[in-house]
Every structure is written in C-alpha cells, then in structure tokens.
Amino acid sequence: MPVIGTAAASLVLIAGCQNAPTASEVSSAMVNKVVLPSYTNLVSASEDLENALNDLADNPTNRNLEKARNKWRAARKTWELTETWAYGPAETLDFDPNLDDWPVSTNELSSALSNDFSEKTFSRLDTTSRGFHGIEYVLFGDSDLTAQELAYLKIAGADLEDNADGLLESWSGAKGFGVTVVEADPAAAIIDILAGMQGCLEEVADGKLGTPFGEADEGELESVFSGNTGNDVVQNISGVKLAWEKSQLQSYIEERNSDLANTLTNQLNEAVTLAKALPSRLNDKLSSSSTQLQINQLTNALREAAETTASVARAI
C-alpha cells in the first residue's frame, strides 16, 4: 500500500500520455472548472436569497414567503454540491460552520427572537443559530412571521451572503487558495480531491443517513425543517461525481487503470440514481420499511464507492 499523498509525485512525471490530462491540468480544472464556478453559483444564489428575505421582511406576504423558501432551497442546492471540496478554506477558515452548522440551537434562537432583534442581537448568536439552518428554522416554521423573525431573516440573509462571498474570495485570484495551494502542487491536489470524494461519500453514508436511520432519530437529520434532506444528499453525491469528472481526474485515472476508473464511475452513477429516488422529506419516512430499504441500498452503494475511491488513491 503506498503512502497516499507522496506517490502521485511520480505520476506527474509519467502523466501526459497522449490524450490523458496531466496532473497540472487536473488541479487547474479542479480550481477553475469545479470549485470557482460552484462558489460563484453559491454567491449568486445567496444574493437571490438575501434579496428574497429582504422582500419578505419589507412585505411579509404568503407569496414572498414562498419565494424566499424557494430561494433558500435553490441556494442550499448550490452549497451542498460543494461538500467534496470543503477541505480548503471552507473547513479551515470557518466558512463551513458559518454557513452550515448543525443542529440549530433552537433554545438560543427562540430566546433571541423573543425581544427586539438587531444586528447586536445577531452578533451574540453562535453559528448554530445562523447560516442555512438558522434561516431554515425560522423561514420554514410558523408562516405567520413576527417582526423579530423578519428582522432576523434580513440580517441572517446578509450574513450568509457575506460568508459565501468570503469563501469565493478565499479561493480566487493569484493569492487565493486555488493558485497558491491547489494548483501549486498538482500531485497533492489529486490526492486531496480523492480524499475529499471519499470523505463526502463516507459522511453521507455513515453520518447524514447512517446515524439518523440507525437510531430512528429525526433530530440527527439535516435540513429537517424544510424537509430537504433528500435533496441535500443528492447534491452531496452529485458534487463527488462533478469533482471526479469535471476535474478530468476520471480521464487521468482511466489512462492508468481503466477498470478501476470505470468501476468508480459506475458506482457514482448508481449512487446518484439511488439518491434521486429517495423521498425529499426523509424525516417523515424514518420508520418506513421501504425507505429504510432504499437507504440501505444507497449507503451500501456509497460505501462501495468510497472503498473504490480509496483503492484509486492507493493505486496511484
């Protein structure tokens, strides 16, 4: 078994076989065709959400509420796609918890919303009362929103957009993480992409689905207020597939071990198909035997794909 993270150096030397991309091309594609476009989409969707929350706060109609909920779902989709490459600044500069901490600290948030709500109030809330899930808790709760809740949504929407901006900026430009870290060391980048893929597959199998379905505990499911868990899972796995394909890592590996590359491609496709067949509102289905069967099939597929990803990393 090779030491993952050192072996790819030798691959850089042998890369460049006829049609296969080089390691540099893979790392560059990962930054410029996967990560930056994904975070650009996140910023755009976050701006849309912020605007919708502002509209709702200014004019709290049912129509604006539904619009804001849809914008939340749309923004959520762009974020969940990025979990595979959360290993950079998302994880180490705290953008991940700022955007997506879980569970929601409902006691604190309810307490904060019981009086006049201001920027100062918001500043005293931890990340477990902010981000996607803090907004979700309020936005998908009682449709008769209070003035405090509307004020919260307005501030939390702006905060979420700020963090999306910050995340994009941290990867961008000549001094960004993309150029200075990922593209600067293509061999390491390949290993990290694979580790990110494996980590995301295992996280969905063992954490996001395994824990709540193992314990039949709705509280362990993410996005439970909006009933969006199933969509989160689809996006997570689609992000793994995107990293594999659009970074050209698939072609890079195919050139060296086509059987392994094809196996992983097929497993990821199967996992996406199984995930898309899940009910979106998984929290209503925790005790459903047919859903449990679907979950078992999906988690098995994810674990197999994770194991193949690990094999790919070892093989190079």
Add this chain to the structure above:
Amino acid sequence: MRLKTLIISILTLASLAGSSFLLKSETTTLQENRQLAGGAATVLDRSFSAFEIPAEGLSEVELAKHVETDPLFDRSHIPLKDHLNAGLGPLHNAKSCSACHALNGRGRPVEGESLFRVSLREEEGTMPVPGIGFQLQDRATFGHEPEALVVRSWVEEEGLRKLKAKITRPDGTELAEEVVARSLRIPPPVIGMGLLEAIPEADILSNADPDDLDGDGISGRPVWNTNENGDRHIGRFGWKAMPSSVLQQSVNAYLDDMGITTPINPETTLADNGLPADISWDELEGVTYYTQTLGVPATAELSSSRIVRQGVKLFNQLECASCHVAKQKTGNNPDAVAAVINNQTIWPYTDLLLHDMGPGLDDGVAEHGLSESAEWRTPPLWGIGLTKRINHYVGFLHDGRARTLEEAILWHGGEAESSKKRYESLKDNQKVQLLTWLEQL
C-alpha cells in the same frame, strides 16, 4: 497477521518510492524504520485528511467503534433545557472538539479556535485571576456574558512576531498586562494520542533529569498528577503536560473549553457538582476512544533516503534530540483500547517532559503551579510536515506565533538556547537539509 501486513506495507512503501530498497533484516528494520512513525498503527496517507485516519491494524470491531465514535468529535454542542446550564456553556471557548482541532490538526490563533490561559503575575504566575480562574472563557451562550473579550494583535520584532492581547471585562475594565499574565494556546494535533499514552512511565522518567545532574544544560521534568485514589501519574498531554490520560484530557476539554460537564464514572449520570452531567459516559468514553485510536501518518521519505540521513544527522548534531527524543516504545497493556497500540516502536520526537524554554517563550502563566511559566512540554514532531497541508492558515508553537518551522526553531531558548545557536551557525544548505527533513515528518 498484523506483522505480515506491516511487512507488505513496508515493501510497497519501498517500491512506490522508486527505490530498490528492500528489507535487509526484517526485525531490525521494523524497529528502526522511522518512516513508520506510529509503528504498526501508522497510516499510509499524507493527504489533507491524514490526521483523521484511524490507526492501521485496528480489528474489525475496533474500527467499527472508531467510525461510530468519530461524529462525537465533530458534534456541535448547544445549550439544552434538561437542567440549569445544561449542554454547551454557558461560558466556553468553542462548541465542538473539531471547532478547534480542524481536521484533527492545529487550530488558528483566533477566537473560537484557541483560548487564553491567564494568571496573576504575583507568585510567579501561580495565582488564578479572580472571577476568571486560569482559563478565560471568551464566549458565552445567548443571554450570558463571556468572562472577557480579547483583542489580539501581532507585533513584529526582528523578523519574528509576538502576540499582544488586550483583555476587557464586560464592564469595560481592562486587565492590565502588568497585573494579569496571558498565554494564548492553539490546539495541537490529536494524532497518536493512544500511543503516547502507552509509553511506560519508567521510560519517560529515564529521560528526566530535573536537577541536570549530568550537567548537559538540559533538565526535563515530569509533571506528577495525583488522582482521587492518591495514585500518582505523569502528565503527558497538552502544552504543559497536565493530563495523564486521554480520558482526563477529554474531561478537561469538555469542561474548560466547552463548559460541558461529564459523569464522574461509568456508573453514574452525575457530574462532580452533583447535577446531571451534560453528556453521557458513553459519549465521553467515545470521544476518548476516537482520539486514542487515531493513527499517525507515515513520513514522506524512506528511512534510508538521503533527506532522512542528512536531516537526522543534523537533528542529532544540534542536540535537538535531547528533548525531542526520536524513538519511544509503547508498553504491553492487556487493557489497551486497541491491541495495535501495544508493543510498538514509535517515532514521536518527544520526551513528554517539561523544559525551560527561556524568556522568549515565558508568558508568565504557571498552570496551577504544576509548571513554571517558562516551562513547556516537548511537543511531538510526528506529522509536523503535514501541518500546512492540513490547515494552510496555522502556525507553530503554543500560540501559533511561528509562521514557519524556522521561526519556531528561532524562538527556542533556555535549555534549547545552545541548539538554536548551533542551528544559526549552520551553513544555508544545512539549514535547508534540516528543514526539508522536518517537512517530510
């Protein structure tokens, strides 16, 4: 079975590096193979997630438990309504283990990822600060006030930087630096803790020389802890070697860093304040198990490589190895949480002892009087070359002041002053050789 696996791994390690290196004498090589930093528990991974990999050689049952307990380390704690101040806080520094130990590695010297130990300057830093104690909780759950807020800034001095921290109580009172000493602590990596825990006390004591009887200028002092049964154990973990066990380290981190109480033993759900504990014994034991069974990454280079030969030679010449003791052996504990922890030759580069590191690293806080303010535990160096790979934004030493490994070396003083001077007198290419070796650990 394990031995077979290990040999296969080593052979593959050799072949992958494009070397014709083969095992000459299996027994000797296994014991002397610096590349297997954690012995049979070494993980063959140097990606960004290298510190998150379970130890190699865990049994199927042990691995399953590791995977099951992994989410506990990431769990974001929140205030609960079960009893007064249940759950997170109300005073705390962070809300989860992983909030500080990002990807199980070092944290940044920023609020929410690091903390301040404080003391009055009188009595040589052994007195707690009234109303705060020895640890400043700079966060509070909603509806509560933190003990103080800290504004951090860095001051450049001759190419190195030093922290300046302005501490203000909620009522606006500033804690003067002349009165209250402050010591910023970044979280260290959590790899190989089960292995460090398994080093026999006799082996640690064999490196201790508290009164420098051999006259080499290097002492090395154990921290002795006495538990409720009156048993004494050597402290091993943290920047000051206070806790003796991973369990004790976990209890302390829950209480001091997260404001979360833990049961006093497996038979009760009560904490030592008589109230229901904020988490169960299973969760405490689970987090402990998870950290005990994390692996240690293999070094990037083969032991026989030129980089390693040159680096080790300089490391020894400079007498860095007097404190950063390269090799240790774990004991044989029938109650070890995983069999692979026992009887291992490991390469942590630490003696787990306290050393006086001189005035540059003396920030005036003496940790309950168990250590002097200039004394620091020799931190393990295994995995140090992966630091920036795992978290691009972190530094070295207890407060993250050193932005590079060279800066960390240049901060050494006290017992390590002569080693630092020897480093400074090296030729440029020798400095590069030493740093290159460190970068592959």
